[in-house]
Amino acid sequence: MNNKLIDSLLHPKESYERTQALREAVIELQNNSFSSPQENVINFLRSYKTEDQVQAALIGILLHRLDRSKPPQIGVFARLFPALQMLWEPQIQKMAIEIFSGHSPKEVFYELTDMVALNEGSEEDRYYAYNVISTVDFDSVPETM
Amino acid sequence: MYRLPSQKNSDSNREQPTAHPLAADSIRSPSAETINPLQLTPSSLFVIQRMVGNRALSRLLSQSNTQPPSSLINSNVPHSTSTSEPVQRIVIQKKYDPNEVPYKTEKSLIDRANELYEQREDMLDKGDISGIYSIGGDFEELKEIAIANGWLEAYDLLIKWGEMIPGDEEEEQEFALYDKVAEFEKKLEGLNSEESDVSEEINVVIDELRSIEHIAAMNGWNHIVSYARKVGNYPPVVYGNPSGETPNYVESDTLDGIIKNDVPDPNEAIGIISALESQASTSSMKDKAKVLNSIKDTIDENIVLSTKENIKIIKSFINTYKTAQSRKFNFDKCLQMLDGVLTTGLKRRTESPEIEVTGEPFNPELPEREDYTGIHMSEIESKYDVLARKSGAPEKEGALIPGAVHEVDLAFLDGMRGIPNYRVTLKEEEKPELGGGDGGGEKVYALGHTGAINFEGALSNRGGERLYGVLFPSGFMERYGLDLRTKGISGKSAQTPVDQDFAQGYMYDDKEKTHRVEIPSTKAFAIRAEDNTPDGQAHIHFSRSNMNIHGEKMSQLEFMRLFVIGVVEFNMQGFVINIKYF
Numbered sequence: 125m126n127n128k129l130i131d132s133l134l135h136p137k138e139s140y141e142r143t144q145a146l147r148e149a150v151i152e153l154q155n156n157s158f159s160s161p162q163e164n165v166i167n168f169l170r171s172y173k174t175e176d177q178v179q180a181a182l183i184g185i186l187l188h189r190l191d192r193s194k195p196p197q198i199g200v201f202a203r204l205f206p207a208l209q210m211l212w213e214p215q216i217q218k219m220a221i222e223i224f225s226g227h228s229p230k231e232v233f234y235e236l237t238d239m240v241a242l243n244e245g246s247e248e249d250r251y252y253a254y255n256v257i258s259t260v261d262f263d264s265v266p267e268t269m
Numbered sequence: 270m271y272r273l274p275s276q277k278n279s280d281s282n283r284e285q286p287t288a289h290p291l292a293a294d295s296i297r298s299p300s301a302e303t304i305n306p307l308q309l310t311p312s313s314l315f316v317i318q319r320m321v322g323n324r325a326l327s328r329l330l331s332q333s334n335t336q337p338p339s340s341l342i343n344s345n346v347p348h349s350t351s352t353s354e355p356v357q358r359i360v361i362q363k364k365y366d367p368n369e370v371p372y373k374t375e376k377s378l379i380d381r382a383n384e385l386y387e388q389r390e391d392m393l394d395k396g397d398i399s400g401i402y403s404i405g406g407d408f409e410e411l412k413e414i415a416i417a418n419g420w421l422e423a424y425d426l427l428i429k430w431g432e433m434i435p436g437d438e439e440e441e442q443e444f445a446l447y448d449k450v451a452e453f454e455k456k457l458e459g460l461n462s463e464e465s466d467v468s469e470e471i472n473v474v475i476d477e478l479r480s481i482e483h484i485a486a487m488n489g490w491n492h493i494v495s496y497a498r499k500v501g502n503y504p505p506v507v508y509g510n511p512s513g514e515t516p517n518y519v520e521s522d523t524l525d526g527i528i529k530n531d532v533p534d535p536n537e538a539i540g541i542i543s544a545l546e547s548q549a550s551t552s553s554m555k556d557k558a559k560v561l562n563s564i565k566d567t568i569d570e571n572i573v574l575s576t577k578e579n580i581k582i583i584k585s586f587i588n589t590y591k592t593a594q595s596r597k598f599n600f601d602k603c604l605q606m607l608d609g610v611l612t613t614g615l616k617r618r619t620e621s622p623e624i625e626v627t628g629e630p631f632n633p634e635l636p637e638r639e640d641y642t643g644i645h646m647s648e649i650e651s652k653y654d655v656l657a658r659k660s661g662a663p664e665k666e667g668a669l670i671p672g673a674v675h676e677v678d679l680a681f682l683d684g685m686r687g688i689p690n691y692r693v694t695l696k697e698e699e700k701p702e703l704g705g706g707d708g709g710g711e712k713v714y715a716l717g718h719t720g721a722i723n724f725e726g727a728l729s730n731r732g733g734e735r736l737y738g739v740l741f742p743s744g745f746m747e748r749y750g751l752d753l754r755t756k757g758i759s760g761k762s763a764q765t766p767v768d769q770d771f772a773q774g775y776m777y778d779d780k781e782k783t784h785r786v787e788i789p790s791t792k793a794f795a796i797r798a799e800d801n802t803p804d805g806q807a808h809i810h811f812s813r814s815n816m817n818i819h820g821e822k823m824s825q826l827e828f829m830r831l832f833v834i835g836v837v838e839f840n841m842q843g844f845v846i847n848i849k850y851f
Contacts, residue, residue: 240613
């Protein structure tokens with residue numbers, strides 16, 4: 125990950141620049157899956173809070189890839205949940221569906237509700253969990269993918 | 270065929286004539302355009318013929334193997350470079366000045382075309398071809414303006430005078446449709462709508478116009494869509510990009526209603542409270558009354574749904590109750606869950622710092638509302654402050670998103686008031702699917718139409734580009750916009766301030782925190798500048814919800830929409846295609 129990309133991620137002049145940097149980072153991590161970004165970038169990805177659903181989804185994908193072969197964590201699901209319906213971002217939607225593969229969106233929604241209601245998990249994960257349960261309609265969440 | 274960028278059918282792979290850069294794209298870029306003039310392949314012959322006309326082409330061909338005449342070498346603009354170079358190049362200077370557009374009527378455009386035609390013929394008579402490319406570019410530009418405004422007489426003359434190749438089959442269909450609308454316009458004028466016996470006839474004409482509009486929309490012929498709507502005077506229709514032979518569509522009023530209703534139903538929340546109260550009174554859990562009262566107070570406080578945070582609190586409350594019911598939680602657990610979720614919601618509501626905007630409230634005098642269709646944006650900008658955007662068709666990786674509605678169409682909805690914060694996809698059954706993809710993001714608008722036309726961002730230029738402008742009262746940008754265009758540490762634009770910066774009244778433009786930028790409390794949004802937007806770009810943050818403007822709580826989006834007067838769609842030449850006042 126070059127310095128320009130890191131700078132765009134951590135200190136963008138505007139929000140759009142950060143979104144573009146996240147898109148580039150997703151591609152970079154896909155092409156070079158055995159290298160990890162620097163510690164400050166990882167810290168940023170874990171701690172950054174945003175209501176921008178595209179940015180959140182890209183961060184979710186990056187965090188999942190950084191965990192390598194581990195099953196997706198609830199924090200990844202929280203960041204990626206809105207991307208399941210992101211028709212206008214087909215690439216992100218496709219990656220989100222792949223990561224959700226084998227998991228029930230309804231069950232994940234239950235877990236996210238529990239996190240918020242019972243104050244479980246990390247503060248950042250709860251932030252994204254609340255974004256989901258306060259914007260998605262429960263009735264529209266499918267049982268299976 | 271030759272087509273305006275704003276009229277392109279974005280899923281079309283049809284080859285565009287390479288003459289475009291001389292006309293349309295030279296307008297886009299402020300710099301000089303460079304072309305190869307004399308690579309005489311069949312396709313380049315076509316291009317040159319189309320651009321300069323047959324007579325000039327034959328002159329060029331007769332001179333292509335000889336040294337260029339001295340008049341050509343000595344000419345300042347345009348001129349060809351030395352023939353000793355492997356490829357000859359001609360530089361055409363951009364002449365377009367949006368402040369001096371003379372073609373506000375079809376007649377003025379025809380007058381200009383006459384003038385150019387005479388100039389060209391005179392040049393050819395004298396054997397001087399130094400200016401014919403420039404004139405060819407002018408013809409193309411005039412032709413674009415003529416077609417964008419539906420000035421068919423002028424367009425026909427330009428084709429004749431330019432001695433260009435006749436239009437292809439698709440172009441003929443486009444003109445046939447336009448003619449059909451004109452025919453219906455005359456027919457409607459002849460029918461007296463007061464007489465009941467002709468009402469059926471009128472309805473038939475309107476149905477025909479709607480069907481013409483659908484065909485035009487499928488092909489991206491926006492000027493025909495606008496014309497048919499104007500003649501038919503029926504509620505506007507919003508189209509999704511066609512996924513098959515028939516485009517999905519929905520009446521804009523219907524879509525507007527669906528978007529406006531995309532908030533939780535307050536009655537559902539009230540019903541849940543009643544159910545909880547009923548259970549509490551009939552069970553042995555009266556000790557939970559305190560928690561229940563607290564929940565009830567929170568719901569009462571937020572049920573107005575006036576802010577985004579209100580909506581989120583009510584929605585999370587309803588969702589949590591439903592998850593508890595679905596999992597058959599007992600009353601105690603259900604109450605605990607609801608209390609926990611509401612506590613988080615209330616915390617989130619006050620998490621972002623309040624941004625207070627002070628000073629004298631802005632009470633502008635508004636100009637008379639006029640129909641600016643066919644008029645240049647520079648005229649509108651002399652009366653209003655305009656925020657403008659260029660937006661590509663909703664597609665990714667070259668694939669059109671089936672049924673996706675264009676941002677420009679969303680901007681025209683009453684609920685959006687020029688600033689769409691929703692994405693909409695029309696499904697097969699014409700049922701809109703809403704996505705709040707920009708819900709927490711940011712939208713950036715250029716100050717003035719030229720910033721939008723010149724904008725080079727990849728997402729805005731991926732095909733199917735359309736442009737729109739949002740009209741604000743004159744003086745609004747100066748009153749509430751924080752001008753950061755030259756406030757950065759490098760002397761260029763400063764970065765975008767975050768909520769905290771606005772709330773505290775200053776920001777630092779560098780990581781080392783040495784360059785402090787003041788943010789007066791009279792300002793409500795940031796105006797930055799990038800290379801494509803030297804006149805400025807306004808940043809609207811959809812998650813900036815905790816603002817207090819002259820004592821009234823609202824989000825930045827609500828504040829901006831409050832001052833929006835209207836919205837226009839314009840073409841790449843800056844002429845208005847459609848206008849709507851709110």
